[in-house]
Amino acid sequence: MDVTNEADRQVTAPIRWFLTMVEPLTSATTHMRRENDMVRWVKKNPTVAAAWFSGVLWQIMATLPEDDPWRRISVRARGDHGEVIERLDPPDSMMGAWLDGVAFGIAADGMDVVPRTVSDDTLDVGLVALAENLPRLAAQALGLAPDDFRDVMAVFMASRSFLAPELYGRELFDMGAAALRWAIWRRRIYVGRADRLPLIVAVAWLRRAELVATGQAMSVEECRFEIHMDRAVTGSWGELRALVSDPPLFVPGSA
Numbered sequence: 001m002d003v004t005n006e007a008d009r010q011v012t013a014p015i016r017w018f019l020t021m022v023e024p025l026t027s028a029t030t031h032m033r034r035e036n037d038m039v040r041w042v043k044k045n046p047t048v049a050a051a052w053f054s055g056v057l058w059q060i061m062a063t064l065p066e067d068d069p070w071r072r073i074s075v076r077a078r079g080d081h082g083e084v085i086e087r088l089d090p091p092d093s094m095m096g097a098w099l100d101g102v103a104f105g106i107a108a109d110g111m112d113v114v115p116r117t118v119s120d121d122t123l124d125v126g127l128v129a130l131a132e133n134l135p136r137l138a139a140q141a142l143g144l145a146p147d148d149f150r151d152v153m154a155v156f157m158a159s160r161s162f163l164a165p166e167l168y169g170r171e172l173f174d175m176g177a178a179a180l181r182w183a184i185w186r187r188r189i190y191v192g193r194a195d196r197l198p199l200i201v202a203v204a205w206l207r208r209a210e211l212v213a214t215g216q217a218m219s220v221e222e223c224r225f226e227i228h229m230d231r232a233v234t235g236s237w238g239e240l241r242a243l244v245s246d247p248p249l250f251v252p253g254s255a
Helices: 006-011 013-022 028-044 046-061 136-144 150-156 165-191 197-213 220-234 237-243
Strands: 074-078 084-087 096-099
Touching (some): 013 028, 013 197, 028 046, 028 165, 046 150, 046 197, 046 220, 074 136, 084 136, 084 150, 136 165, 165 197, 197 220
Antiparallel strands (some): 074 096
16 A cells, blocks of 8 residues: 655655555555656646656667667657757658658557557557557657657747646656557567666656756766666667568557
8 A cells, every 4th residue: 555645656656656566566546646656747837847757768769779770760840949850851841740640649650569469559559558649748758768858858948938837747747658658668668677777767867857957966977877788788779680480460660
């Protein structure tokens, strides 16, 4: 039973919630309580939350193998000062995220390494985490994440200027949680379900997010070193593709 008092729950809200992301056996009651606590934390600390989501997402996505297709998502997005952020030559003038010219963010984008086993993705143990389409803003954040956390943070904060605080906090949580779910799923394909790196990074970024949000110095080079040291455990996308026994129904970018 979750008996932590209210004050402690708010201080540790991101980590307590993140545990429900990486450990599927948490109870529905615990999951719901911790998500509610997390949403309250995000609404109370939106800049810190944007930095935290961005940093954790960056350090997970940046550890994917260099040849993983999810590292070459092209993006056009709006930043928090109205600027247009582009990555890898997005195909048209619209805002969004694309993989080899095809809009990114559906379960088929994971079928290059996890073939569909049943027709309903919500019943497929390998793809159920991707069964809900990735919202456009979350897809943009995921696409930008392999490079750095700063553009990701700018995208997460872009709607803060025109949404009421309550609505912005909810959107930030929903977009951040969706992007993290997809990133964790992709990394687990290489490392396995026992992967501890996402939780380690989530804890480390609690302090880092505070520094970023308050304009203090935060060692990006330390993060890059951690990424470099961890990338060796993920192998390569090509090697993983060769191990897939059944050909996928869809390879990202092949449509």
